[in-house]
Amino acid sequence: MSLDLVAIGRVYADLVFTGLDGTPQPGHEVFARRLDIVPGGGPFITASYAAALGLRAALWGVAPAAPFEACVMAGVSRNRIIGLLESPPPGTEPQITAALVQGGDRAFVTRRTGPLLPQGALPEARHLHIGEMTSALEAPGLIATARQRGMTVSLDCGWDAAMFADPRLAETVASVDLFLPNDEEIAALHGAGVALRPRQALVIKRGAGGARAILTASGEELSAPARETTVLDTTGAGDAFNAGFLAGWLGGRDPLACLELGNACGALAVARIGGAEGLGDLRGLVEGGTASAEAGQIR
Numbered sequence: 670m671s672l673d674l675v676a677i678g679r680v681y682a683d684l685v686f687t688g689l690d691g692t693p694q695p696g697h698e699v700f701a702r703r704l705d706i707v708p709g710g711g712p713f714i715t716a717s718y719a720a721a722l723g724l725r726a727a728l729w730g731v732a733p734a735a736p737f738e739a740c741v742m743a744g745v746s747r748n749r750i751i752g753l754l755e756s757p758p759p760g761t762e763p764q765i766t767a768a769l770v771q772g773g774d775r776a777f778v779t780r781r782t783g784p785l786l787p788q789g790a791l792p793e794a795r796h797l798h799i800g801e802m803t804s805a806l807e808a809p810g811l812i813a814t815a816r817q818r819g820m821t822v823s824l825d826c827g828w829d830a831a832m833f834a835d836p837r838l839a840e841t842v843a844s845v846d847l848f849l850p851n852d853e854e855i856a857a858l859h860g861a862g863v864a865l866r867p868r869q870a871l872v873i874k875r876g877a878g879g880a881r882a883i884l885t886a887s888g889e890e891l892s893a894p895a896r897e898t899t900v901l902d903t904t905g906a907g908d909a910f911n912a913g914f915l916a917g918w919l920g921g922r923d924p925l926a927c928l929e930l931g932n933a934c935g936a937l938a939v940a941r942i943g944g945a946e947g948l949g950d951l952r953g954l955v956e957g958g959t960a961s962a963e964a965g966q967i968r
């Protein structure tokens with residue numbers, strides 16, 4: 670079966686502690702009322718939403734080491750992602766994020782470790798989505814390989830303070846079709862003097878402000894407001910947006926419709942707890958309607 674989209678990047682298990690009885694600080698212990706262990710990382714979330722939107726979406730990467738591999742594999746099959754995941758080399762520490770949720774805010778601690786990509790060739794697909802700039806920098810030949818295969822390429826930015834000083838940022842952005850940072854990342858890139866000229870469009874996520882796109886060829890700017898919703902947890906909103914935008918783009922929709930589809934997915938993501946747990950069938954969104962009420966509900 671040929672793939673519409675292959676998402677690549679680091680794959681995590683997220684340990685999400687909720688209902689803390691205090692603010693974590695050195696020298697003190699706080700207790701959580703609940704712990705959920707769920708798959709995480711941008712590429713997993715984007716692949717999950719893409720699959721829910723009806724794309725044949727694969728995740729190509731390296732699973733976190735045991736005992737967390739099983740949780741990621743289960744999430745991949747639950748979300749109907751085509752899982753192209755390899756086990757990490759023996760001795761690799763588990764790649765995990767601990768998320769400490771208190772009130773509307775969260776603190777994260779992440780262990781990024783082990784190889785980024787499996788051995789072997791990039792899978793054939795129409796489109797390659799790279800979940801964060803650090804992954805593009807870590808696998809420098811990947812975008813060129815995708816292009817040689819005739820694949821289009823999109824790239825999210827992601828926040829990594831050290832990354833903004835990398836001298837390869839402008840050339841990396843110029844090598845992809847779509848670059849999808851958020852407002853804060855755009856400000857940091859501008860601050861670092863990085864020219865942003867992706868081949869087709871710069872797509873900027875603006876949280877409750879929705880999203881805008883600047884089309885490279887014409888210079889045209891478009892924007893679409895966010896959908897109104899009740900915000901429960903913003904984890905993965907940007908990655909869900911990416912899937913919606915890409916589903917529109919790969920479906921030949923005009924850029925404004927792509928922004929709207931991205932916003933629809935972003936709004937679903939903020940209205941649920943966690944990254945991409947219990948996603949229903951979102952194909953109705955691509956057909957121009959709204960997803961069935963239960964599709965976006967927390968289960």
Ligand SMILES: Nc1ncnc2c1ncn2[C@@H]1O[C@H](COP(=O)(O)OP(=O)(O)OP(=O)(O)O)[C@@H](O)[C@H]1O
Pocket residue numbers: 850851852873874875876877878879880895896897898900903904905906907908910931932933934935936939
């Ligand atoms: N409060 C909100 N109300 C409605 N939609 C929202 C809200 N916050 C985010 N979204 C939707 O989600 C999209 C992505 O959110 P945001 O701009 O926060 O991305 P991000 O900062 O990259 O997120 P992430 O933390 O997942 O990387 C927005 O463009 C918007 O469509």
Ligand SMILES: [Mg+2]
Pocket residue numbers: 825827851907908
């Ligand atoms: Mg983001």
